[in-house]
Amino acid sequence: MKNQDQTQQLRQAIDGFAATLNTANGTLIQDFFTDDGKFMPQGFETLSSQQLEASANIFLAANAFHIAFEIQDISIDDDFATVIAKATTSQRKPGSAAAIEKTSRDFFVYRKIDNAWKIYRYIFNNVIFH
Secondary structure: OHHHHHHHHHHHHHHHHHHHHHOOOHHHHHHHEEEEEEEEOOOOOOEEHHHHHHHHHHHHHHOOOEEEEEEEEEEEEOOEEEEEEEEEEEEOOOOOOOOEEEEEEEEEEEEEEOOEEEEEEEEEEEEEEO
């Protein structure tokens, strides 16, 4: 039963992360990461959890970004967990009417801190452009 509870907590963490990205609230994104967390987006430099707020505020709001995760696998080992997901994203560049849609493979490493799952490492790569 404990593993089921942990799996549900991880699903809720991913859903909350997606909802925060979709509202373009960069100030809250850092709360989903550990203090030493790293975000490794395809085509961009690695960002520490402290760098996320400014980058997120600029990118998310300017590009009308939206994301949805489909969790494919969760593996839990004590205070660490990995989550493999497929993400569908949509973004609209400033001044453009057309949205760019992408599908990516997303890999999360979560660490449990004070009974809450936080993103320790997050990396993705785009696999399909629509």
